[in-house]
Amino acid sequence: xxxxxxGQIVSITDAGRQMGMAEVSGVRREVSLAPVADxxxxxxxGEWVLIHVGFAMAVIDEHEAQETLIALRELGEAQEALxxxxxxxxxxxxxxxxxxxx
Amino acid sequence: MRxxxxxxxxxxxxxxxxxxxxxxxxxxxxxxxxxRIMEICGGHTHAIFRxxxxxxxxxxxxxxxxxxxxxxxxxxxxxxxxxxxxxxPGVIFCTFGDAMRVPGTRKSxxxxxxxxxxxxxxxxxxxxxELARRNPDRExxxxxxxxxxxxxxxxxxxxxxxxxxxxxxxxxxxHITVPPPIRALLEDPHMILDGFVGPGxxxxxxxxxxxxxxxxxxxxxxxxxGFEPLDLLQSVLMVLRQIAEGRAxxxxxxxxxxxxxxxxxxxxxxxxVYEPRPSFEWRGxxxxxxxxxxxxxxxxAWDTEAKFGIGYGARPKVAEPEGCACGAVMTGRMKPVAxxxxxxxxxxxxxxxxxxxxxxxxxxxxxxxxxxxxxxxxE
Ligand code: SF4
Numbered sequence: 433x434x435x436x437x438x439g440q441i442v443s444i445t446d447a448g449r450q451m452g453m454a455e456v457s458g459v460r461r462e463v464s465l466a467p468v469a470d471x472x473x474x475x476x477x478g479e480w481v482l483i484h485v486g487f488a489m490a491v492i493d494e495h496e497a498q499e500t501l502i503a504l505r506e507l508g509e510a511q512e513a514l515x516x517x518x519x520x521x522x523x524x525x526x527x528x529x530x531x532x533x534x
Numbered sequence: 535m536r537x538x539x540x541x542x543x544x545x546x547x548x549x550x551x552x553x554x555x556x557x558x559x560x561x562x563x564x565x566x567x568x569x570r571i572m573e574i575c576g577g578h579t580h581a582i583f584r585x586x587x588x589x590x591x592x593x594x595x596x597x598x599x600x601x602x603x604x605x606x607x608x609x610x611x612x613x614x615x616x617x618x619x620x621x622x623p624g625v626i627f628c629t630f631g632d633a634m635r636v637p638g639t640r641k642s643x644x645x646x647x648x649x650x651x652x653x654x655x656x657x658x659x660x661x662x663x664e665l666a667r668r669n670p671d672r673e674x675x676x677x678x679x680x681x682x683x684x685x686x687x688x689x690x691x692x693x694x695x696x697x698x699x700x701x702x703x704x705x706x707x708x709h710i711t712v713p714p715p716i717r718a719l720l721e722d723p724h725m726i727l728d729g730f731v732g733p734g735x736x737x738x739x740x741x742x743x744x745x746x747x748x749x750x751x752x753x754x755x756x757x758x759x760g761f762e763p764l765d766l767l768q769s770v771l772m773v774l775r776q777i778a779e780g781r782a783x784x785x786x787x788x789x790x791x792x793x794x795x796x797x798x799x800x801x802x803x804x805x806x807v808y809e810p811r812p813s814f815e816w817r818g819x820x821x822x823x824x825x826x827x828x829x830x831x832x833x834x835a836w837d838t839e840a841k842f843g844i845g846y847g848a849r850p851k852v853a854e855p856e857g858c859a860c861g862a863v864m865t866g867r868m869k870p871v872a873x874x875x876x877x878x879x880x881x882x883x884x885x886x887x888x889x890x891x892x893x894x895x896x897x898x899x900x901x902x903x904x905x906x907x908x909x910x911x912x913e
Contacts, residue, residue, distance in 0.1 A: 435577045435735060435761060436683075436735055449694065461657075463658075464660060464687075464690060466690050466799055466803075467686060467690075467797050467799045467800050468799075469799065470798070470799070482735075482738070482791065484683055484684065484687065484735065485630070485657065485658045485659065485684055485687045486657060486658025486659070486660045486661070486687060487658070487660075487686065487687045487690065489683075489686070489735075489738060489739065489797060489800070490738055490791055490793075490797065492790070492791060493790075496790055496791070499542075499762065500762075502542065503581075503761065503762040503763075506584065507580060507581060507584055507761075508893070509577075509893075512893075513657075515631075516630070516631055516655070516657040517657045519631060519655045519656070519657060520655070520656045520657030520658060520661040521657075523628070523654035523655060523656050523661060523665065524656075524661055524664055524665060524668075
């Protein structure tokens, strides 16, 4: 919950709500770009950002992103974040979390 | 230095460790009279144990594990409030997964869910808002929890809910802030700390000047740090250098991510939506002035406390379970292994205290990595 996970912004999905699609370790997830929208949204496409609970909190360089991902994997935090994203998707689909995940 | 080989850059780690040893010798700190450095953030606690940094640094340095795990400091009465809200008919209760297993007096959220309450683990408060959009006939509550790192996410979500006039959504606000407990610890005469490793991702939001008082008023060094092992070692070295040179300053080791003045959008959203409570209870630490946030009047329609008539402090305070030493561990007076419940009544599968629940809690970190290290040391 407290450590962010790096992802790359691949497209803008809803300019009005400042939402974009991020790719996080091969998983796609819509995130809010509001905290880093100090520039035109289009300029964020291709950038790496640090994502906390669905919000892009800082733009980081690609090298930093890769190093951070390695560290998060070692700490087991990357896996945890990805599982939480999947859990969130299930919650939205109306499936009660935990069911059918074994 | 047997664990150094685990680092991606063992040479760099060895260089920093040698520099740390040299400064320790210069300062003259020893195992009997160590420098006590508090890492505030639970993510740092986790990393320190994962890489065995507490064993790598000279014996003249002792890490004191700070209160920076939001799940661990959540008062039990608030968990009881959550369960009560979640059990009301028509409610969809959304939470980060970390909070599911925190014990309440009656039950945890996990047990409440097993008993039939509609509790959903979400990744983001935006998922909860989306659930409210899709379920207009249900009341969706998001359990807002965490420090300045997660506070912007619920603030921005509440602003969105207000803009779209989504009336069946609210946030149960339990956000807390980092500087007040640091001040409380510094003012505690039993707590002798020589310096701090400051939280990286919290500071990404707040910037580094919220810690000025640590240096200016209390004369202690504080270095904002990244969470990779080398970041942590470098930060410890920076703290030691300040001590050796008689300086007390706020320094930023993690400048590649932490801007001096934080994230303006996030800070503005927090200020718009939240205001400090007069005081808030921290598990193991007690009430701390202005350390918790509540939702401002302008967002009252999205405030779970107002909607469900749950005021803060309405419930009598809950005493810690028998034999649980969470308070002493939290304030660095006791090591987790010294708690009579450690590994007996209390394990990550059956946590008695909150410090055993989250991977960022000191007890869970000891449990997970302590065993493996003891085996390695015996080789
Ligand atoms: S071992 Fe359990 S009861 Fe003891 S201090 Fe740690 S979390 Fe609390």
